[in-house]
Amino acid sequence: MKTKIFYFTGTGNSLSVARDIVNKLEDAELVSIPAVIDGNIEANAPVIGIVFPVYMWGMPNMVADFVQKLKISSDQYIFAVTTCAGQPGETLVQLQKMLQKKGTELHAGFAVRETANTIQEDNIFIKMAMLIERNSKITKSGKERLSEMVEVITNKRKHEPETSSALLNKFGNFVYGMGMSRINTMGKFWADEKCSMCLNCQKICPSNNIEVMSDKPHWNQNCEFCQACVQWCPKEAVHIKNEDPKRRYHNPEIKVNDIMIR
CATH class of the missing domain: 3.40.50.360 (Flavodoxin domain)
Known part of the structure; x- marks a missing residue:
């Protein structure tokens, strides 16, 4: 190589x-x-x-x-x-x-x-x-x-x-x-009632920062702030403080499975 x-x-x-x-x-x-x-x-x-x-x-x-x-x-x-x-x-x-x-x-x-x-x-x-x-x-x-x-x-x-x-x-x-x-604790993430528990957010998190608690994703304090969990949610159920919903985006040439290659 x-x-x-x-x-x-x-x-x-x-x-x-x-x-x-x-x-x-x-x-x-x-x-x-x-x-x-x-x-x-x-x-x-x-x-x-x-x-x-x-x-x-x-x-x-x-x-x-x-x-x-x-x-x-x-x-x-x-x-x-x-x-x-x-x-x-x-x-x-x-x-x-x-x-x-x-x-x-x-x-x-x-x-x-x-x-x-x-x-x-x-x-x-x-x-x-x-x-x-x-x-x-x-x-x-x-x-x-x-x-x-x-x-x-x-x-x-x-x-x-x-x-x-x-x-x-x-x-x-x-x-x-x-x-x-302070970036590990800057993100105030949560999932709303639209969450289907597909757990894409957990699978794509680069730092394994997301776990399931009370049948909902829960964010710990080891965040890279890449916002993959927000942007790849198929239901747009993941949110962050001070968000602009018009900014939902992920690269059109990349699939969520590509991001799951960790």
Whole structure:
């Protein structure tokens, strides 16, 4: 195997991008990060990719944990792709620093624009970021940049980690530092009377955070805040505080069974 791409996804955007890249490469494999996070993570391929969404202008907690555990060497080519609805902030720089501490580097880092996957209304931080980034949003999707990314990866070229403006990076780092430390308990999820107990929410949860209590799904305090449970509910029975029902979304190219591969 020449390339192994590890991915983390909630509503399917990052999986869709990772799958597109794999389909363009020779002898490549996709690996779900939640499926291997508790094991011995061997990066046994010459080329390693990491594809994941931007959370609060930084890396999801599980992705950061994965990189910490990843066994990797300096002679492997490493690339990453982040998906975001606005700007990546210093997400890829964060990853670069983590890899440098492991004696290697991020050789290529791309940020691509995909549909927002949160169902919550925009909070004050999102509104402030929108003002800062209003003239500099990332506009190209993973499909629009696919050929470019594949060319760089195939030829093992250097591509500096893509970031946002200095101002947004500073703002994003502040929000990330404040928010991610509390993200496990930020989500106030519940299921209403439409719940059919299909337990899709439990099956797709990357952190096994959902259990059944009193014949209803119950959310514990180990949440990654991927919102897969909300967005993949076939009855739209799962809810979260401050939601906008118009924002129900999951990637149209991905099926719920794809997300269940943990």
